[in-house]
Each structure stands twice: as C-alpha cells, then as structure tokens.
Amino acid sequence: MNSGHLISADNDGKSIWKFLFRQMKPKGRWLTPFNIISIPIIFLGIGLIVIRFWKGIGAITNLSQDVPWGLWIGFDVVTGVAFAGGAYVITFMVYILNMKKYHSIVRVTVLNGFLAYLFYAGALLLDLGRPWNVINPIIGNNFGVSSVLFLVAWHFLLYMIAQLIEFSPAIAEWLGARRAHKILSGMTLAAVIFGITLSMLHQSGLGALFLMAKEKIHPLWYSEFIPILFLVSSIFAGLSMVIFEGSISQRVFSGQISDKHRNEHHNIIHGLSKICTGAMFAYFFLQLLVLVHGKHWDLLNTPMGHWYLLEMIGFVLVPMVLYFYSYKANNVFLIRLAAILTMLGVILNRLNVTVIGFKWDMAVRYVPSWMEIVVTLTVLFTEIWIFRWVINRLPVLRESPKWVNEDKLTDKPALAKKIQRA
C-alpha cells in the first residue's frame, strides 16, 4: 500500500514531517556504477563552483573578452532547454489533441522538463557575473523589455511554475493530499495551454538571442530564421530525449513500471518516431530553404562548410531517414539509435550557433576548460540524482494510488450535471 494514503488518514502535521524525513533517506544500493562515477565528480564540481564565486568566472573557465558565452550557456542552457522541449510536445498531444495513448509518459516527461529547466536555468546563475542582481528584471523597476533575454528569463520562470502545476498532482498523490489533488488536477489544462504558449516563445527566443550577433556567427548558421529553426528542432530534440530517457527508465526503474505501461512503451516510442520523422523533415526542408535563401554556396566547400554538411546530412538527414525506416520496420533498436543520433545533431547545432560558429574566424578559438566540463557534468549528475529520488518516491512511472481513481469516479456524475446545466 502507498504510505501516502495512510498519512491522509491522520494528517496532523507531526506525521507528515516524519513521513518526509523517512522519504529523504536513500533507497536501494549505494555502490552502483552511476554513483561511483557521479559522486566524486559532483564533489569536484562543488569545489570548482566555490572557486568560481571566490575568484571570478575567469578562474575556472576559458571565456574571454571575445567569447563571453561558452559551454555553460551553449550546452547547459541552450541545448538543455531544447531537450526539455519534450514536455510541451507531449502535453500538447495528450491534453490538447487528447491522444490518450501517450498519457502514461506525461508525468515523467514533465518531471524531466521541470528538472531540466530548474537545473539548466540554475546553471545560468553560475555563469552570471553578478547573480545577486538576477531578481532585477523580475521584481525591480528595471524592465529591459526590448531585450530578448528579458523575455526568455520571464518565460523560464513562468514555464517552471506551469510545469510545477502540471506535475503537482503527483506530489499531492505522494503526500496523500486528496483535496489538494482535486484542485491541482483542475488546473492542469490551463497550465498546459499557458506552458505550450510559453514554450513556443522561449524555444524560439533562445535562437532570437543571437539575432543581433549578425556578423559574429558564421553565415551558414546565422539567418533571420534562427528562432523558427530553434522552435522546430526543439520538437524532435524533446521527443528524442523522451525516447532515450524512456528506454533507460524502462531498465533502470523496471521495478516501478506496471506491466500495462511496459507494454505500452513500445507502442509509444513507435508513434513518437513517426512524429520525429515529420518534424525533422520540416526542419531539414527549412534549413534547405535558409541555405538557398542565404546564397552561401561558396562557403560549403570550406572547413566550416564541411562541418555544416556533416551536421545537416549526418545528424539531421540520416536520423530522419532512420526514424522513417525504423517506424516502417517497427524496429525499437533502430528508433533508439535514431534518437541518439538526433540528440547528437541537436547538441551539434546548438553548439555551432552559440559557440563553434561564434567568431569562427578568430585566431585563438574558445575551447572549454576541463573545469567547465566538470561543472556541466555536476549539474547534469545532480539533476539525475534528483530525478531518481523523485521517481523512486512519487507516482511518476508507477500507478497512482487507488483513491485517485475513486475520486475521479465520484466526480464524474457531478461534472456531467454541471455540463448539462450549462
């Protein structure tokens, strides 16, 4: 039985703290390969973060006056947010298009998205030189409304709230808060609609950040269409992440997953591979149009041009065909392979726009220091730790407690009456 259900019976404050305390304790084995690798890296990363706040950003990064944004923005924030795009796509499919088939992956995807925003936007704080002023654009009278970054910052904040609301029924189920669950579930649709709108704007907004760096970004990657390209690629980036994460969760958290969900999973990623094919085709076609429109044919036969072709053919066209083929052949292994290739392609694209193609003609190129990489891994591993902690405790992958369904059934007649009256 779910312990949360018992607590709802005598919810007198004292027991809820005991319950939370009990939940804080680690579960399962300690000496897993993941723990052995991640724990030392996290501690090293924390040490580096201390140095960063003590001696300045330059002490642990290779950033310079010419390259003000490096790995932490290019990978942690810009790429991380693209991968978190799965949440808005899946919620769109399930709540707006009412595709019930994908319902079982909504929670885990939203949780993944929420944590991604929390940690990758959190990683932004490490990159801010004066993070104590981060509240200025939120509360102060210093609204830089002409800034794309202002829009992105606000959208991050609002979208995190929307995602928290979308996820909150799971928290209510965990705590056994029946009444809260009812209220929070009622807010889901509004949060979803708001969340999708915000996502569309800030996924493209991350691309729009670079519009003013017109002469600084290699012409093969710079165009006025960066925002729309970022938006379209976030669809398949997010879904590929859902496929990838789902395939790992199936193994790692197999104890959590009910047989029903396990059987559905195959069906789900099969459907997602079809959507990815479509989105990637649209993206590839857009990229082609941008290339034709930009008339940069002569640049294709340069080292940067070859790099561009590798990205477009090796990591967009090939995985697209692979998705299509594996959908037709119904081959799960190939779908997963396509997902991994697509994700590599998205990483490549985001880094090409933000870091590799940025001032590509400079004599001394920016290469991230090992310390930047360790801090990035620290952020990533900490996120996975929290993700695992939540999965092991909250009804994310596993079924909701029984009372949820009971409540739903008792609600139904009342709801039907309401609709009739209206």
Next chain:
Amino acid sequence: MDLHRRDFFRILGATGLTLAVGKELKAAPGAKASLEFRGVLYDAARCKGCRGCEYDCADANGLPEPLPTKDIKGLRTTDDKHRTVVNEYKTSKGIVYCKMQCMHCNEPACASACLTQAMTKSKDGPVIWREDKCMGCRYCMVSCPFNIPKFEYHSANPKIEKCTMCFETRVKKGELPACVENCPNEALMFGTRRELIQEARRRIFEKPDLYYNQIYGENEAGGTCWLYISPVPFKEIGLNTSVQSASYPALTKGFLYSVPSVFVLAPALLLGIQQATKKDNSTKPQDNE
C-alpha cells in the same frame, strides 16, 4: 562612380557649411531628436598617436596606467583595464593612428540587449553602464557589433568596463570628456552630433585630398555618436567596416513584436483544438461508465 559620390558629398558639405554659417543651428530643417545627441569627432589625420588620451582616460576613470609606448607590440584592443586604446597602422598613406573606444550608437545593441537596463542610452547620447542593475549576463558583449563592453573575468564582483564619454563625472557638469579636453593636437572634438557631422564635412570639403570622403559613424549601425574621419579608407585603420548600416536592435524587433500576438492567438487556438478533439471523444462510448 567614385567621382559621382565625391560630387555628391561636396554638395552635401557645401549645404552643411551654408547652414552652419548662414543660420542658427536650430533653424535647420527637419532636425531629428537623434541628431541632438552629444558625441565626439575623431580626426585620424590630426592624431599624432601620443596616447595622451589613454593616460587621461585611465586617470579620469581610476584605471591602471597604460603601458609605455616602447613596450607595446602589435595591435591592442580595449579590455577591462583600458577603455580606450590608440593603435598605429601602416596604411597606403603612411602611418595613421586610430583611437578605439565605445561608439555610443544612436540605437545601441547593448542597451537593447540588456534585460535590466543596466546598459542604457542617456538622452544626451552617451551609453552608460549602471553597476547596481547589471547581473553580469554578458549579453551586451554578445550583441555589440563593435565588441566594446568588456567584463572583469577575474573578480568576484565583476564590472562591465567601457567608455562612458565621461558622462557622470564630467559631461554632466559641463566639462569635456577627459580625452577630448587634453588632446594636444585637437584630434578630438566634442559637440552635438549634428555640429560634428557638419564640421567633418567642412574638413573633408576644404581638404578633399587629405581626407577619405566618408564619415565613419554617420550611418554605421544606424549611426553612432562617435564619428571618424580619416586620410585612408576606414578598413585600413582597423575600423569594423562589416557592420550593417541599419540599427542592430531592429534585428530582434520582428521577433519581439510577434510575442504579444502569439500570446493572444496561441492559447485561443490551443483551447479550440482541445475542445474540438474532446467533443470527438464524447460521441464515442465512454469506457469509464
């Protein structure tokens, strides 16, 4: 073609001169507000490369003293310790010097990029940075087409360093910027942008053989408050000639203007789709009941 251009500028110069001599400046027709920005005209033909302005700038802004000339090798750029540098260029007309600092754009990319309005365009023209607002995101550095804002990477309380045209410390009190006041060769001239453009045209008009017939900053990046005239094409003295002539904030305008419409249209559309697909379901037999 070139001659044609030159003629054109001659006429323009002559017009400017007549206006300057014949009438009060206020009477100039169709004067835009942006022309009333204060700015500085730098004349590379007059600059002797003494680097006095570098020392005066460091002194006025509490920055470390610049390197002596004998220790300088190659070209330098401004950085977090130097708000201005004077470089020496070997050009088609011999050695020419060029001073580098913030251009104080009419429509600055850095200020439009700043989400806290820490970087801001003052009404008088200078683009200034305000310590209490800045959160150190360095988006201004990404956006500036002239690569001017510089960041203190080795400080726990980092600042953005750039020329402020001595706005707070001197110009507000009616004094000249430190570099302008102390220039021994009168290579720098402070005034309203309109006066400076007229003065630049006058100089080019009077000595057409000395000057390259263009004013750098008149149209670059939508116009800048810091203007340059030079004996050689501007590319030869290290000025960025690849900047577009339209303003940089205009590049994000389309995107930003689409935001309100998306905010109105997208939720309505989403709700509509949701209702439409829901109705489809209700016609089917419900499995719950």
